[in-house]
Amino acid sequence: MKVAVLGAGSWGTAIASVVAENGHKTTLWARRREQADEMNQEHRNHRYLQRAILPDTLCATHNLCEAVEGAELIVVAVPSKSVAHVAEDLSACLSSSIPVVAHAVKGFDPDSKMRVSEVLAVRAHIPEEQIAVITGPSHAEEVIAHLPATIVVASKRRLIAETVQDVLMNQYLRVYTNPDVVGAELGGSLKNIIALAVGVADGLGAGDNAKAALMTRGLAEIVRLGLTFGASPLTFAGLSGVGDLIVTCTSIHSRNFRTGRMLGQGKALPEALASIGMAVEGVNSTRIAVELAKKAAVEMPIAQTLHRVLFEQMPLDEAVEALMGRARSHEIEEVAKENLTAEWES
Structure with a gap:
C-alpha cells in the first residue's frame, strides 16, 4: 500500500518508520525542506528522535501534494494547532478518489474546539466514515526503538479500522480496533x-x-x-x-x-x-x-x-x-x- 504520513515530529516519524519497515511504500511530509533533506540523506531526524536511524526505504518530502499523490492511506500527525491549516492544504491536493485518512493527534482544534476527526471532515472534506483515529500508550522514542507497545485504531467502519490496523501491526507493535471514535x-x-x-x-x-x-x-x-x-x-x-x-x-x-x-x-x-x-x-x-x-x-x-x-x-x-x-x-x-x-x- 502507498502511505503518506503528514508531520515529521517524533510521533509522525515513528509511524512512518513502522509503516516503511512493514513493507509499504511510505512518504513522510515535513514542513521544512532542510528536515526532509536530512531524513533522505542521513536517515536521521535529529531534532525529534536524536538516536533513531530511519529505514532506507522511507522517503521524505516538503511538498504536501507530492507526498499524498496516489496514497491509499494518509496519516495526519501534526500538532493540533496545525490540523485545520494542513487539512485545507490537503483538500486542495486530493483528487476525486478519497483515500483512507487516519490521524494520530491527541488534542483539539484551538479555534473551533472541535475534535480532530471533525476538523478533517469539515476542512479536508473527508467523509467521517473514511476517518480513523490512531491512539493509545505509544511514546515515539520507544516505538521507533522496537520496544513492545500496543495501540488502538478507532473508526466508525470496521473495514477502515482494520485497514489501518493491518498497515501498522507487526511483531513489536500490537494494534487493536474500536468503533468508538x-x-x-x-x-x-x-x-x-x-x-x-x-x-x-x-x-x-x-x-x-x-x-x-x-x-x-x-x-x-x-x-x-x-x-x-x-x-x-x-x-x-x-x-x-x-x-x-x-x-x-x-x-x-x-x-x-x-x-x-x-x-x-x-x-x-x-x-x-x-x-x-x-x-x-x-x-x-x-x-x-x-x-x-x-x-x-x-x-x-x-x-x-x-x-x-x-x-x-x-x-x-x-x-x-x-x-x-x-x-x-x-x-x-x-x-x-x-x-x-x-x-x-x-
Missing part, C-alpha cells in the same frame, strides 16, 4: 490535562499517593465529560483511556508530565514550554475541556483548578488546598448510580 479522541486528548497535573504534583514533591489520586480521579473526570459526548465508558477503560493515561502520567518521555513537573518546581509556563521545545497538547486541551465542561454542566475539578494555575496565575499551594478542601462526596459517580444496591440507596 469519540471516546478514542477524547481519551487521547483529555489525559494530557491529568498528566500536567500529575507532573505539577511530582514537582511539588507531593508523593506517590497524590499522583495516584490525581490519575484515578482524573480518569473519572475524563469519563464524565466523555459520556456527555456519547462516548462509551468501556473505551476509557481501554488503551485510549486508562492505558494512555498511565504512560503519559508516569513517563519521562511525556512532554505534558515534564511540563507540569517544571511548573511544580517553580518555573513559569512560558519558560517550561520553551524548555520542552515541542507541542505540549495538554495546555490547550485544559482551556478547551473547561469550556466544554461548563457548557455541558460537567464537574471537572482537577481540570478547572489546573486551568486557574495555567491561565489565572493561581498559586500552587492554593491549588492544592482547593482540591483537598472540596466538600465530601461519594466515589460512585452519577453515571453509575443504577448499579448501587438498594441497601446503599436507603
Whole structure:
C-alpha cells in the first residue's frame, strides 16, 4: 500500500518508520525542506528522535501534494494547532478518489474546539466514515526503538479500522480496533490535562499517593465529560483511556508530565514550554475541556483548578488546598448510580 504520513515530529516519524519497515511504500511530509533533506540523506531526524536511524526505504518530502499523490492511506500527525491549516492544504491536493485518512493527534482544534476527526471532515472534506483515529500508550522514542507497545485504531467502519490496523501491526507493535471514535479522541486528548497535573504534583514533591489520586480521579473526570459526548465508558477503560493515561502520567518521555513537573518546581509556563521545545497538547486541551465542561454542566475539578494555575496565575499551594478542601462526596459517580444496591440507596 502507498502511505503518506503528514508531520515529521517524533510521533509522525515513528509511524512512518513502522509503516516503511512493514513493507509499504511510505512518504513522510515535513514542513521544512532542510528536515526532509536530512531524513533522505542521513536517515536521521535529529531534532525529534536524536538516536533513531530511519529505514532506507522511507522517503521524505516538503511538498504536501507530492507526498499524498496516489496514497491509499494518509496519516495526519501534526500538532493540533496545525490540523485545520494542513487539512485545507490537503483538500486542495486530493483528487476525486478519497483515500483512507487516519490521524494520530491527541488534542483539539484551538479555534473551533472541535475534535480532530471533525476538523478533517469539515476542512479536508473527508467523509467521517473514511476517518480513523490512531491512539493509545505509544511514546515515539520507544516505538521507533522496537520496544513492545500496543495501540488502538478507532473508526466508525470496521473495514477502515482494520485497514489501518493491518498497515501498522507487526511483531513489536500490537494494534487493536474500536468503533468508538469519540471516546478514542477524547481519551487521547483529555489525559494530557491529568498528566500536567500529575507532573505539577511530582514537582511539588507531593508523593506517590497524590499522583495516584490525581490519575484515578482524573480518569473519572475524563469519563464524565466523555459520556456527555456519547462516548462509551468501556473505551476509557481501554488503551485510549486508562492505558494512555498511565504512560503519559508516569513517563519521562511525556512532554505534558515534564511540563507540569517544571511548573511544580517553580518555573513559569512560558519558560517550561520553551524548555520542552515541542507541542505540549495538554495546555490547550485544559482551556478547551473547561469550556466544554461548563457548557455541558460537567464537574471537572482537577481540570478547572489546573486551568486557574495555567491561565489565572493561581498559586500552587492554593491549588492544592482547593482540591483537598472540596466538600465530601461519594466515589460512585452519577453515571453509575443504577448499579448501587438498594441497601446503599436507603
